Amino acid sequence: MSFMRSMRALFWRLSAFFRKQQRDAEFAAELESHLQFHIEDNLRAGMSPEAARREALLKLGGFEQTKKNYRDRRGLPELEALFQDLRFGFRMLLKSPGSTAAVVIALALGIGASTAMFTVVRSVLLRPLPFKDPARLVRLYEHSADDKFPYNQVASGVFKAWKNESHGFSDLAIVSLGAEYNLSGQSGQLPEKVRAAECSWSLFPTLGVEPALGRTFTPSDDQPSANGTVVLSWALWKRRFGGDSSILNQKIRLDAKSYAVIGIMPSWFTYPEQRVQLWTPVYHEQSAKDMEVLDSHDFLAIGRLKPGVTEAQATAELSVIVRRLHDQHLDDPFVSKAANSLPLLDDVVGDxxxxxxxxxxxxxxxxxxxxxxxxxxxxxxxxxxxxxxxxxxxxxxxxxxxxxxxxxxxxxxxxxxxxxxxxxxxxxxxxxxxxxxxxxxxxxxxxxxxxxxxxxxxxxxxxxxxxxxxxxxxxxxxxxxxxxxxxxxxxxxxxxxxxxxxxxxxxxxxxxxxxxxxxxxxxxxxxxxSSSLGCVTDNVLTMRFSLPEEKYAQPSQRVSFFESLLERVRALPGIQSAALVRAVPGQGYAGDSGFWIAEHPPLPQGQGQYALARWADPGYFAALGIPLLRGQTFDEKARLDSPLQVIISESFARQYFPGEDPIGKHLLTIGRRPFQIVGVVGDTRFTIAEAARPMMYFPIYTSLYGNVPNEATLAIRSSRDVTSFAVPGQKLVEQLDPELAVSDVLTMDQLIGKxxxxxxxxxxxxxxxxxxxxxxxxxxxxxxxxxxxxxxxxxxxxxxxxxxxxxxxxxxxxxxxxxxxxxxxxxxxxxxxxxxxxxxxxxxxxxxxxxxxxxxxxxxxxxxxxxxxxxxxxxxxxxxxxxxxxxx
Amino acid sequence: MPPKAEVLQGTLDLLVLKTLDTLGPMHGFGIAQRIQQVSQDLLCLNQGTLYPALLRLEQRGWISSKWGVSDNNRNAKFYSLTRRGRKQLREEAEGWNQMAAVINRVLKATS
Amino acid sequence: MGDKADVWQGTLALMILKTLETLGPLHGYGVARRIEQTSGGLLSLNYGTVYPALLKLEQEGSIESEWGVSDNNRKAKYYKLTRAGRKQLERETHDWKQAQAILAKFLSAEPST
Known part of the structure; x- marks a missing residue:
């Protein structure tokens, strides 16, 4: 009761903050009437008018004093003082605009920069992943075969063993990295290369994400005999299909094959990388044989820990499985000996x-x-x-x-x-x-x-x-x-x-x-x-393409595509040189291969050596100005069934042929077939930030895995502005195959800049x-x-x-x-x-x-x-x- | 705070002076007890209000204090009324009576 | 605390409420004069102090005010008791009497010397 009364009074006093002048005037009027009453009474009592007024004022206790007391009671004096301070503060600040501006700017810059940066760090590093119960999610690794690098990717066969034999995880999923599809143009659109993730059906349940529309894969989608299915990213769906939900259950063409669109993921979901545009089921995309390989570490694996199981326990069990596989395949030096893991969050932001x-x-x-x-x-x-x-x-x-x-x-x-x-x-x-x-x-x-x-x-x-x-x-x-x-x-x-x-x-x-x-x-x-890549970088244009396996099933088809493309490009007026290669210097790791040297004593069991591998046409080295140090380049005329040739880099020769001439020696690689070393070329860097590593080159026109590679980068060099060849180059590709899309059209400088x-x-x-x-x-x-x-x-x-x-x-x-x-x-x-x-x-x-x-x-x-x-x-x-x- | 307590609180000086007048030299706790007892627990004095009041009264010379030993052999500060305090008590009591008379008249008055 | 102003504020409010109860709606001057008169010369009141007290009572909802015209055709602000004010008056009157009784008993105690 008493509390209600004081609350009521407080509100009244707060409201007195407004219309102050009016309230002052009203009280002045009240006091005026008070005085008049009093004066009249005094007059009636026989005082003189002057004395009557004086006595009334005296009795009141002072006109202003009364007003002040009244005001104090009416409002909240403390609050008013604060406002007065504010007004005063403003005046003081405006009195010295220079130093005021300096302080404000200093504050703004400091607060602005730190808030922005803190926000980035907090969002990227500290906030939990948007997945269900993210603390139980781990990324799984193998050690590299030589145990030097503990975070190697996972081989498909190893994953299979984990999936079948481990007990620490409620879910396990495997994703193939860096897959790309050629999305065919529909109704006049240009064909487009899209970054994709081939994943086991379990990826989505493991992460605990639901599609925004439709469904994700089922186990029956995720096997070789199934019909093609695809889940689209939100971005691709919006951009390419106008956000039209009728695309669900429709067919689209990827690498010239038909896939049914079964679901759309929400916009935030882009696992495992930002650029992923669509997901396909990995056991459908890859052959059953490819999914049982033990020594090729091409996959990303994640797992969801069972409640009560620690990461260390679960990883230890995986390690035991890997070790067993290693011991069963002692003849293969590329089978790892141990497993490893990282919390998924650490993994995602590690770099x-x-x-x-x-x-x-x-x-x-x-x-x-x-x-x-x-x-x-x-x-x-x-x-x-x-x-x-x-x-x-x-x-x-x-x-x-x-x-x-x-x-x-x-x-x-x-x-x-x-x-x-x-x-x-x-x-x-x-x-x-x-x-x-x-x-x-x-x-x-x-x-x-x-x-x-x-x-x-x-x-x-x-x-x-x-x-x-x-x-x-x-x-x-x-x-x-x-x-x-x-x-x-x-x-x-x-x-x-x-x-x-x-x-x-x-x-x-x-x-x-x-x-x-x-x-x-x-x-x-x-x-x-300024560090040298080991090749010419001025006025070099690159573009990547990959031939769909379906359409170019025969090695001869690929070879003839490569040949006719190079021929036509080289015929363009103003072109200085052109070449085909798996990856130009600076374009990235792009692949390696294990090898033995036929003329050297066999390595101890379980010890492997490997080098970066590139496929190139015979004109590649000259075209990019990579010096031929010894020997010669590939035989211009060599085709599919010609003798196997290999060219090695300077550091390769230095490291594996110290004090001897490598020319004429043989490397046993790619199915342990003997490749004769015909030349030694200068070192190039696969990435600008790392020193050159040993590299071996194989001729792109000859058969490698009993097959011809289907991916290549076309490099064009010119004496004038090379970007003007981008469109003619793409047109040439289109003439050869209207469905084939070209990607990463970049100058060498841009590539390094990237x-x-x-x-x-x-x-x-x-x-x-x-x-x-x-x-x-x-x-x-x-x-x-x-x-x-x-x-x-x-x-x-x-x-x-x-x-x-x-x-x-x-x-x-x-x-x-x-x-x-x-x-x-x-x-x-x-x-x-x-x-x-x-x-x-x-x-x-x-x-x-x-x-x-x-x-x-x-x-x-x-x-x-x-x-x-x-x-x-x-x-x-x-x-x-x-x-x-x-x-x- | 109920109004009753407000009134009694306002007469704290008077209550303290009168207590010392009635009981003779007394320590703070005893004063508080006495006031509480006669105010029929309507006025719960805590030391927070009593001691500043005692200090004020002492500063004005109405009471004086010295350390002594209580009945149960404890060291305590004893307050006693000064001569001026006795005079003040009379004035305060008179003031109170006067005010009470005024209020009673107003309360009893009818038009 | 322990300030006679408190006592005064409390009792002034009580006297205002009582006055308004007795005489009905009244302007500030009337209230002040009436309190002074009934005290029979015992109380010399600064009339000005009545106004903050009236305002406080109004803020607390015990009285309300309205502009009106006096007998001699003068505009004045009139105060009147609300229902809540009536209850408050009852309660405060009771409290006052109790407090007064306590004080009276207390003051009648004999000095120790």
Whole structure:
């Protein structure tokens, strides 16, 4: 009852916040009528009109006093004071727009960058996968056969054994990586290459995902005798089929074969990689024989742990199975000896973890710098108003009131900076998602309220701490000293200056660390760009295609396709050379093969050796400028049943034929058939970021697996702009086979750019952070020095009047500013020496303690800082002694 | 807080002074007990309100304090009424009576 | 706490409620004058203090106000008791009497010396 009464009163008082003037007027009217009543009574009692009025006012206890008491009761005085502070704060902020803008921008940049980056890291690394009970999902691996690499892919036969014999998993699934289909054009569309995943039917139940439309595979779809079925990704369905659900149960043509569309996955589902457009059942797509291979590690396997079974237990059981298979096939050196596993989340984000953490650390640095900047700017504002505050305090202004004014001002600044920062973060995230489609789980990124709140809170806290730090000085017994100090003292606010210098040194230190990190990454990126692939990269165009197995079942069909394509391309006017190869340098791993050297003693049992394998036409080496070091290239005329030839790379020869001539020797490979070594060519890199590995080349026109490869990359080299051959090249392919789609039409430079995208992206981002912090630090330095100069103007004036040289003053002030910068520099270099170790895995051809970078950064920093100091120093040297002495 | 308690709370000075007047020197706990007893538990004094009141009264010179030993051999601070306190008590009591008289008149008045 | 202002605020509210009960709707001046008069000169009241007290009672819902015209044709704001106010008056009157009884008994105790 009593509670209800006070609640009622509270609402009333809150509502009194509005229409204040009207309420004031009403009460004034009430008081007026009160006085009239009283005056009339007094008149009736015989007083003079004047005395009557005076007595009435006296009795009331004062007109204004009554009004004030009434107002206090009507509203909530505390709330009104707050609003007054807000209004006052706004006025103060607008009074110094320059420093206000500096603080707001510093805050916005800091909050924006860190919120965006935190969001990415949280979304990609920390948030659970959108699968059912994701903690029980694991990715399964075999060890490589030589046990050197514990995360090798899984062989189909090994998976079969796991599936049949293991007990630790409630579900197991297998996916073939990198499958591609030629999706035939329907009703006039161009044929298209689509990235696909061939998966066991169990993939979807293992992950615990449901299709958005239709169904996923059943065990009966997932066998060789079944009819072709396909599940589409949401993106493909929208793009290619207009999001029309009538496509369900319709037939589409993949690699010229007919498949029934049975389901559409939801838009977020793109497992195992972002680019997957459709899923087909792997046991239908691959022959039964291919799904029982023990020594070819081509598959990705995942499992769902049974409740109560740990990952270690389950993996141990898989290892036992692998070991048994190994022991049963001692003659085959490519059967692994052990199994391994990773939680699925770790696996999905593994590749980019380090670079995300580096970016995150950089972001934290920027955030810290922004906080420091805000703090030092606020301290300066506090200092500038110290005198005013001291006077008000001396006049009896309540200290709490002054403190709260100060806090409100800090809060206003933070709110403005924070709001702007959130907008920035949003824009940055949109940009990031658009730019980095290749990052796994990029679709999981969205602005996170928790992240935003966390960072806002952090920055607000720093602003508040700065606000309090700069206003505690006005409380306590220091009022008098503040008054004295600001009236005439050369050591004005010395303590405050020291505080700001300390903050600055920290800022500079962090900036140095960021600059060094960015410098290292940039240099590493430059190394990547300039490191040689081992072949010509200028004006080379590549395009990939693969011949559908159905249509090109006979090896002779493929050979004649290759031949006529090359012939026609080479006939194009302006073409310098053209070649066919499984994969050009820089295009990726693309495949390897085990081998033995026929002329060497047999290797110990169970020990294998392998090298990268490429199929190329005889003109490939000349076309791409890969030097032929010894011997010759493949026989131009050799066709399907010609003698088997192989060309090896320089490092192959060095590693496996030390001190002997490899020409004429034989490699036993691809079905242990003898290939004669006819030539040695220069090394090329399969990826720009790794050193060249031993490589062997087989002639593309001859039979390999008793078959001819159906996939190839066409490389065209020209002396002029090679991109102009893209369309003619595609047309030639279309003339040969209208259904055949070409993919990855890229120049060699683009190809390299693709694999260096990550490095360039990291370096660019880090550089942006570094520039940002350099800017913030110089703004801070500039602010501090300007402040010091302003404070010292009287002193400078006296010195000038006493005959000091202006040049001397310039130097003095400059040194004053550079001191904290140098202190910060030393700190930063020390910090960077430790912190850059974290970067080492991201660096290519650059040491974490690279001398150029470590020397260059201080020079750059000192230059920028020097400029930031120069203006205030110059101003100090221009001080007019007469004005300066009148300054106070 | 019920209004009754509000009124009694407002007369805390008076209650303390009168307690010391009635019982002689007394420690804080004893004062609280006495007030609670006579106010028929309508006024639950906690030390949070009593001790600031005692301090205020002492600052104004109405009571004085010194350490002593209680009946059960415990060290305690004993408060006693000063001469000025006795005078203050008379004034407060008179004030109270006056106010009570006013209120009673208003309450009893009819038009 | 322990402030005589509290006592005063509490008892002033009580007296206002009682006055409005006795006399019916009344303006602020009338309330103040009436309280002073009934005290028979014992109480010297600042009339101004009546207004915050009236406002508080209105905020709490014990009284309500309305502009009206007085006998001599003057516009004035009139206050009147609500039903809740009537109940509050009853309760506070009872409480007051009890508190007063306690105090009276307490003050009548003999000094120890």
């Amino acid at each position: 980019i973890k380090t670079s995300l953490y580096v970016l995150l650390a950089a972001t934290l640095c920027v955030l810290l710098i922004a906080c420091l900047d805000v703090a030092s700017l606020l301290v300066a504002r506090g200092a500038a108003r110290r005198k005013e505050l001291a006077i008000r305090s001396a006049l009896g202004g309540s200290r709490w009131r002054l403190l709260s004014e100060h806090l409100v001002e800090s809060l206003l600044l933070s709110a403005a900076g924070g709001g702007l920062g959130l907008l920035l973060a949003y824009a940055a995230l949109q940009w990031f998602v658009a730019t980095r489609q290749d990052i796994s789980r990029i679709e999981a990124i969205d602005m996170d309220a928790i992240v935003a709140a966390f960072i806002l809170g952090l920055v607000l806290l720093s602003a508040l701490v700065a606000g309090i730090a700069s206003s505690v000085k006005i409380s306590g017994d220091q009022v008098l000293s503040a008054l004295q100090e600001s009236s005439r003292s050369h050591s004005a606010g010395l303590e405050r200056v020291r505080l700001r210098k300390g903050l600055l040194a920290m800022e500079v230190g962090l900036t140095v660390m960021l600059l060094i990190g960015a410098g290292l990454l940039l240099k590493s990126y430059g190394q990547l760009r 694999s260096t995208l990550d490095a360039s992206f990291d370096a660019t981002l880090l550089l942006a952070f570094a520039v940002l912090s350099l800017l913030l630090a110089s703004v801070g330095l500039f602010g501090v020095l300007s402040y010091i100069v302003a404070q010292r103007t009287p002193e400078i004036g006296i010195r000038l009047a006493l005959g000091a040289q202006r040049g001397q003053l310039l130097r003095l002030t400059l040194v004053d500013g550079l001191k904290p910068a140098v202190a910060g520099l030393v700190l930063g270099l020390a910090g960077a020496a430790v912190a850059t170790r974290m970067l080492s895995s991201l660096l290519y051809g650059v040491q974490p303690l690279d001398a150029t970078v470590f020397a260059g950064v201080p020079i750059l920093l000192l230059a920028v800082v020097g400029i930031a100091c120069l203006l205030p120093a110059w101003r100090a040297s221009r001080v007019d002694p007469v004005i300066a002495l009148r300054y106070e």
